[in-house]
Structures are given as structure tokens and as C-alpha cells.
Amino acid sequence: MAASADHIRAMVKSHGDGDDEAFYSVALQVAAKAARQGHHHFATDVKELVEAARQSKKASNVTYIAQPRGELADLVVASHPDVRLSDLVAPKNLRDSLVDVITEQRQRHSLMDHGFHPVHRLLLEGPPGTGKTMTASVLAHELDLPLLTIRLDSLLSKYLGETGSKLRLLFEAASDQRAVYLFDEFDALGGDRAGSDVGEARRILNSFLLFLENTESESVIVAATNNRSILDHALFRRFDLVLTYQMPSTEDAVAVLKGRLGLMGKGVEWKAIQVPCDGLSHAELVKAAEAAAKGALLEDSKCVATDDLVVALKERARAAGA
Numbered sequence: 001m002a003a004s005a006d007h008i009r010a011m012v013k014s015h016g017d018g019d020d021e022a023f024y025s026v027a028l029q030v031a032a033k034a035a036r037q038g039h040h041h042f043a044t045d046v047k048e049l050v051e052a053a054r055q056s057k058k059a060s061n062v063t064y065i066a067q068p069r070g071e072l073a074d075l076v077v078a079s080h081p082d083v084r085l086s087d088l089v090a091p092k093n094l095r096d097s098l099v100d101v102i103t104e105q106r107q108r109h110s111l112m113d114h115g116f117h118p119v120h121r122l123l124l125e126g127p128p129g130t131g132k133t134m135t136a137s138v139l140a141h142e143l144d145l146p147l148l149t150i151r152l153d154s155l156l157s158k159y160l161g162e163t164g165s166k167l168r169l170l171f172e173a174a175s176d177q178r179a180v181y182l183f184d185e186f187d188a189l190g191g192d193r194a195g196s197d198v199g200e201a202r203r204i205l206n207s208f209l210l211f212l213e214n215t216e217s218e219s220v221i222v223a224a225t226n227n228r229s230i231l232d233h234a235l236f237r238r239f240d241l242v243l244t245y246q247m248p249s250t251e252d253a254v255a256v257l258k259g260r261l262g263l264m265g266k267g268v269e270w271k272a273i274q275v276p277c278d279g280l281s282h283a284e285l286v287k288a289a290e291a292a293a294k295g296a297l298l299e300d301s302k303c304v305a306t307d308d309l310v311v312a313l314k315e316r317a318r319a320a321g322a
């Protein structure tokens with residue numbers, strides 16, 4: 001028997017960790033031992049299997065990282081969002097910037113052939129519920145890439161003391177995987193939310209900055225924060241683009257409601273709902289629209305009545321303290 005108890009232990013552990021390279025290297029050790037014992041057929045078989053597995057993994061890198069296993073599964077959530085740019089209600093300058101990012105990424109090869117890098121490091125900042133997380137989904141969908149969300153807040157609370165090394169593991173696996181990487185609630189690294197372990201947050205921030213520096217410009221890195229003020233200003237310079245999100249204008253608020261209600265909104269007198277929209281974020285408007293639509297459906301109506309929408313908006317405003 002060429003595989004010792006240690007080999008089997010190491011293989012089970014590397015499989016659990018999702019560490020394919022460690023797994024193959026143990027398999028090759030087993031093959032080498034088998035060869036020394038004269039089992040040449042078996043040794044050759046194992047080597048060929050490892051070679052074939054490595055090749056096919058290279059060919060399907062995206063699938064691999066899109067389904068993180070082992071320790072990585074705790075650090076990153078993979079998804080394939082279905083949100084289009086046209087779903088995002090945003091002022092013209094913001095939309096134009098996003099169109100630029102998408103165009104540069106789509107035409108990255110012609111830019112890179114001439115020594116230019118497409119914009120790929122974005123910092124999104126602004127109040128909650130204004131579309132920052134949604135923007136990462138839009139970019140992933142429009143570029144046909146997986147969205148990998150790194151959960152900094154849960155990371156900090158769960159693995160205190162070892163997050164830095166875990167994150168490095170993730171970054172190593174990720175640095176050559178083309179994807180949209182979202183570091184949501186990015187301010188978790190910058191302020192009190194790191195709790196007592198400020199040193200740990202620093203270490204993570206440093207690995208993040210290294211990642212930012214070294215990642216292929218064919219991937220898109222999005223950091224999002226509701227809380228710009230607690231971020232170190234020096235950090236802003238590390239990004240190619242800083243986008244500011246704002247509470248919706250009245251016109252945008254109506255667009256959000258119309259977008260969510262679709263045909264169910266065709267009877268609404270939009271002028272009557274402008275004041276009640278005031279002070280609500282995009283996300284809260286969506287929730288109000290959903291509440292009104294459900295109410296209508298439960299009363300067997302296919303259209304939302306203006307008054308009911310106004311009530312739903314006021315309800316939301318009360319809940320949000322707006």
C-alpha cells in the first residue's frame with residue numbers, strides 16, 4: 001500500500017480546506033512512494049490523473065472559485081446576479097461612470113495591448129439603501145462574471161486573531177480569478193467596529209491593500225461603505241474611481257416606484273406621491289412599492305391605488321424615522 005495513514009490524513013484535510021494544490025501534492029507523494037516500491041503502473045496512473053485534473057481546473061477556474069469550499073466558503077459568498085444596469089436608478093453622472101467601467105472592462109484587451117489598464121478598483125460610498133451593493137451585482141451581470149462577496153464584518157467577529165491569514169488564503173486563490181469582488185461594509189476595517197482588536201483590522205486592511213495592488217486589472221474590485229467619514233483618507237487614493245451615492249431626487253424616487261410596480265402602477269397619479277417619497281432611500285421606496293402591490297393583489301386588484309401607495313410610503317417613512 002503506497003498511501004500511508006499520514007497521506008490519507010493530509011488528503012482529507014486538504015480536500016476539506018478546498019486546497020486542491022495541497023491535495024495533488026500529497027497524491028504525487030503517494031505516486032513517488034509507489035514508484036520506489038516498484039508499482040510503476042500505479043505511479044504513472046496517479047501522475048496522469050493529477051496532470052489531467054490540474055489542466056481541467058485551469059480551464060474552469062471560474063467554476064472553481066465560484067463554488068468556494070472548505071475555509072473559503074466561510075469568507076466569501078458567490079453568486080450570479082441577474083440585475084441589469086437599466087434596473088439601477090441613478091443620476092446621469094453616476095450612470096455614465098458605470099457605463100465607462102463596463103465599456104473599459106469589455107474592451108480591456110485593446111486597452112491592455114497599448115499598455116493601459118481598464119478602471120477596476122472602485123470605492124462606492126453613500127447612505128444605506130441607495131444602490132451600492134446593487135451596483136456590484138449590476139457590474140457582475142453586465143460583465144457576465146461571478147460576484148464574490150467578502151464578508152468583512154462577519155469575518156472580524158468570527159475569526160478574531162486569524163482573519164489576516166485567512167484572507168491571505170482567499171486572496172491567493174482569488175488573485176487570478178476573473179470576477180467582481182465586493183468588499184461590503186468596508187468601513188468595518190476602518191473604525192470602531194473592529195472592536196477591541198484594532199491590530200487585526202489593520203492586518204486585514206494591509207492584506208486588502210496588497211490584494212488591491214496585485215489583482216489582475218481584468219477583475220473588478222468594489223469596496224462599499226455607508227460611512228465614508230471613518231475611512232482613512234489615504235485609502236481613497238488607492239482606488240481608480242470613487243463613486244458617491246445619494247438619496248433619490250423626487251424624479252428618481254418616482255422612477256424607483258415605477259420600476260418596482262411595473263404594470264401594477266399604471267393607475268397611479270404620480271404627482272400625488274411626490275411629497276410622501278421625501279426622505280426615503282431607494283431601498284425603502286422599493287419596500288413601500290412591494291407592500292402596496294401585495295396589498296392590492298390580496299384584495300384581488302391588479303393595480304395599486306394612489307391612496308394605498310401614499311399610505312405605504314408614509315408607513316415606510318415612519319418605520320425609517322424619515
Ligand SMILES: Nc1ncnc2c1ncn2[C@@H]1O[C@H](COP(=O)(O)OP(=O)(O)O)[C@@H](O)[C@H]1O
Pocket residue numbers: 087088089090127128129130131132133134135224245256282283284286
Ligand atoms: N439606485 C437604485 N435603483 C433601484 N433600486 C435600488 C437602488 N438602490 C437600492 N435599490 C433597491 O434596494 C435594494 C437594497 O439596496 P442596496 O444596493 O443593498 O443598498 P446599499 O448597498 O447602498 O445599502 C436593492 O436590492 C434594490 O432593490
Ligand SMILES: [Mg+2]
Pocket residue numbers: 129132133134184224
Ligand atoms: Mg450595501
